[in-house]
Each structure stands twice: as C-alpha cells, then as structure tokens.
Amino acid sequence: MLPAVTELRARPYSAPLARPFITARRRVDTMLGVLVELELADGTVGHGSAGQSFGVTGESVESILAALNGPVTQALIERPAAGLRGVTCAVADSCVGNVAAKAAADVALHDAWSRTLGVPLTEALGGDAASVLRTDMTVSLDTPQRMAAAALEAAGDGFDVLKIKLGDDRHADLERLRAVRDAAPDVRFRLDANQGWDVKSAIRVIRAIEDAGIPLELVEQPVGKHDLAGMAAVTAAVDVPVMADESVSSPRSALEIVQRRAADLLNIKLAKCGGIGEALAIADIARAAGVDCMVGAMMEPRISIAAAAHVAAAHPAVTLVDLDSAEWIDDPDLDGGYTLHGGEMHLHPGPGIGFAPRVKGEQE
Ligand SMILES: [Mg+2]
Known part of the structure; x- marks a missing residue:
C-alpha cells in the first residue's frame, strides 16, 4: 500500500548549458526549471523535476511552482486512499494543462513508491x-x-x-x-x-x-x-x-x-x-x-x-x-x-x- 503523501517541496533550479540548444522554434542557453521532493508518511522521499518551456508546454518556472504548490499538492495530500494509480489520476485531473508540473510531481510520487518497494522504478x-x-x-x-x-x-x-x-x-x-x-x-x-x-x-x-x-x-x-x-x-x-x-x-x-x-x-x-x-x-x-x-x-x-x-x-x-x-x-x-x-x-x-x-x- 502507498503511504499517504505528507508534503511536496518545490524550488527553482537553473543551470547553464555547455552549448546552446537550438531548434526551428526556440533557443535555450540556460536551463531553467524546478526540483521537487515528495515525502510520504513513512519518511520516504521521492525526487522529480521540470523544465521551463514556453514553446512546447507553455510553462514557466513561476507557473510550474504555482501549479505544484496549489492544485497538485492539494490533489496529492487531500486524496482519498486510492493507491498509486488513483493518486496519479488525481494529479492528472488536478488542473487543466500544467503538464510539466504534473510530470514532476508524478515522477516524485513514482520514485517514492518504488523506494517503498525497495526496487528500481523500472522493475x-x-x-x-x-x-x-x-x-x-x-x-x-x-x-x-x-x-x-x-x-x-x-x-x-x-x-x-x-x-x-x-x-x-x-x-x-x-x-x-x-x-x-x-x-x-x-x-x-x-x-x-x-x-x-x-x-x-x-x-x-x-x-x-x-x-x-x-x-x-x-x-x-x-x-x-x-x-x-x-x-x-x-x-x-x-x-x-x-x-x-x-x-x-x-x-x-x-x-x-x-x-x-x-x-x-x-x-x-x-x-x-x-x-x-x-x-x-x-x-x-x-x-x-x-x-x-x-x-x-x-x-x-x-x-x-x-x-x-x-x-x-x-x-x-x-x-x-x-x-x-x-x-x-x-x-x-x-x-x-x-x-x-x-x-x-x-x-x-x-x-x-x-x-x-x-x-x-x-x-x-
Ligand atoms: Mg522532437
């Protein structure tokens, strides 16, 4: 059984790129993003992250933080006991869009879940x-x-x-x-x-x-x-x-x-x-x-x-x-x-x- 989620912590992150990343739609010189830690009731911590991408997901560091600290945290913490799949769906349904923010929380949740099982996530x-x-x-x-x-x-x-x-x-x-x-x-x-x-x-x-x-x-x-x-x-x-x-x-x-x-x-x-x-x-x-x-x-x-x-x-x-x-x-x-x-x-x-x-x- 998946222990309850007790806390989600999100903070901004940035790192320079070794060389510019250029596509037909955008150029990135510095990676801007958000790091996430999700804590379960048994103390297990899972990690997730997201990158800012106005051109693909439409999200900024600020919007990712707002979604994570608002509706996503609410869905994670106030959910009924529903197991991993239920919580995953609650995150998906927590708001419209904000897909990178949801992915960061979802990854942290899956990381914590597989840590409680003691196996690599892929297993x-x-x-x-x-x-x-x-x-x-x-x-x-x-x-x-x-x-x-x-x-x-x-x-x-x-x-x-x-x-x-x-x-x-x-x-x-x-x-x-x-x-x-x-x-x-x-x-x-x-x-x-x-x-x-x-x-x-x-x-x-x-x-x-x-x-x-x-x-x-x-x-x-x-x-x-x-x-x-x-x-x-x-x-x-x-x-x-x-x-x-x-x-x-x-x-x-x-x-x-x-x-x-x-x-x-x-x-x-x-x-x-x-x-x-x-x-x-x-x-x-x-x-x-x-x-x-x-x-x-x-x-x-x-x-x-x-x-x-x-x-x-x-x-x-x-x-x-x-x-x-x-x-x-x-x-x-x-x-x-x-x-x-x-x-x-x-x-x-x-x-x-x-x-x-x-x-x-x-x-x-
Ligand atoms: Mg492509």
Whole structure:
C-alpha cells in the first residue's frame, strides 16, 4: 500500500548549458526549471523535476511552482486512499494543462513508491533495470559548418545515432544534412523539423534526402502539431518512417494519430503528457496499434531524464530512446540516476530512479 503523501517541496533550479540548444522554434542557453521532493508518511522521499518551456508546454518556472504548490499538492495530500494509480489520476485531473508540473510531481510520487518497494522504478513498472538503452546525441540547428563540427565531436564520443535539428529553411536544411553526413559518414540520422515545414516542403525535402542516398532512421514532427491530415499526407508520401512528437500530448492524441495513420512512430515525453501514468497509457495505445515509440525528453533537469529512462526500459512498445538532454547541462552538483557513455545508458541499480541529488550548498 502507498503511504499517504505528507508534503511536496518545490524550488527553482537553473543551470547553464555547455552549448546552446537550438531548434526551428526556440533557443535555450540556460536551463531553467524546478526540483521537487515528495515525502510520504513513512519518511520516504521521492525526487522529480521540470523544465521551463514556453514553446512546447507553455510553462514557466513561476507557473510550474504555482501549479505544484496549489492544485497538485492539494490533489496529492487531500486524496482519498486510492493507491498509486488513483493518486496519479488525481494529479492528472488536478488542473487543466500544467503538464510539466504534473510530470514532476508524478515522477516524485513514482520514485517514492518504488523506494517503498525497495526496487528500481523500472522493475516496479515491470521492466528490467539491467536493460541497456542506446540514446542518440542531438545536433542543434546552426550553420552547416557548426553542425558538421558538432556531429564529428558526437561521433568521436561514440554516439552512433545523431538527431539533427532542421526545419527553418528547406534549401539550407539539405545543405546542413550533407555537411553533417560528410563529417560523420558512419552514423545513422534522425531528423527533427520541430513543426518547421509545410506539407509540400516536407515531402520535397525528405524525398531529396532519400534521393541523395543519406540513410535516415526517422523524421520527427515535419509539420504543425495540429495538422494531423498534413502529417498523414507526409507519412504516406515518403519511405522514411515519420514520428509524431509535439502532436502527441496525451493518450487521447496518441489514439487519434494511430487511428488516422498520421505517423509511423510516437515520441513520448513525460513533460508533454503529464507523467508516467499518462506515458504508459500512450505506450499501451501504440502497442495495440502495432506502432513503436521513442521515449524522449525536454531540456529539463537530470532527474526527469532518469525517470524517462526507467519508463523506456519498462515498456515493450518503446524501441527508441532520445535522452541526451542532461549531457547539455553543466551542473556537476546534480548527478546520478544513470551513467551514459558513447550513447549507452545504464540505469542506477538501486531503489527508485536511483537518484540522491546533492543540492548546491548542502554538505555531502
Ligand atoms: Mg522532437
């Protein structure tokens, strides 16, 4: 049985990025977010976190704190005895939107729950903590020369899959990708247009890349997130698998995407859908539809990345992982959860998400 939640503590967090994170929609130089501690009646503490993202979830540090300290805490503490699933649903229903805030609380709740069971979170969810995940490394949208240099560095670090950010200019995009391919000819590529193309541009660019013989594993969110008819047209017109990302914000949206065959793959992020319960519901829908999933993350604190890795290792519909975000963050004080070398992620074998963050200013 899940002990009652007695307290939720949330505080702002920021860390500089080692290099700017640039997509067709935004640029991030400093990661701003919130760290969460959730305490159960037996004294168990779980950790969660959230990142500010006006461009994807619409949330700021201030709004995340307000949601956590208001309706989310109320749902956690004033709930009837309902077990983990009941509390998860109460958090999801506590307010409209505020998905990153809900995800931070939901992760902290799941972390505490699996700590009470004495097992890694992924094993509490039915997975195997010994699973080895392989993540890509992202190359920010930039000049062809800078993108080529970043690709060369990532390939040198042992990453065999690179996620290339494109989408602001279809002519420049092909030039960028050629430069990256020439710099790192032995890696596989995932493209992410972050909604940056219209339907015709997307089909033209992707076909030009296919005609140029550049091997693509997938293309993420080629068109606007609400344009499912447009994304279905792109999916039908090209050979490379198309992945929905920004369009997948809930189990309901996942259901609509698979029913309309708007994409071949789904990208699940805890911060987009509001937490682990909703993420697993999306993965279940994907499995029922015969669609594979990637688990990705926003630019958010390392705790969130560790939680996403545990979810990725727990569900058979998740066959791809995109969890390099924390590698961009320059904060040695917030470490733990997993190790990552050359694209290989190993989960911490201890209870929960295996995270005991050393917070700045605290004694070790
Ligand atoms: Mg994406």
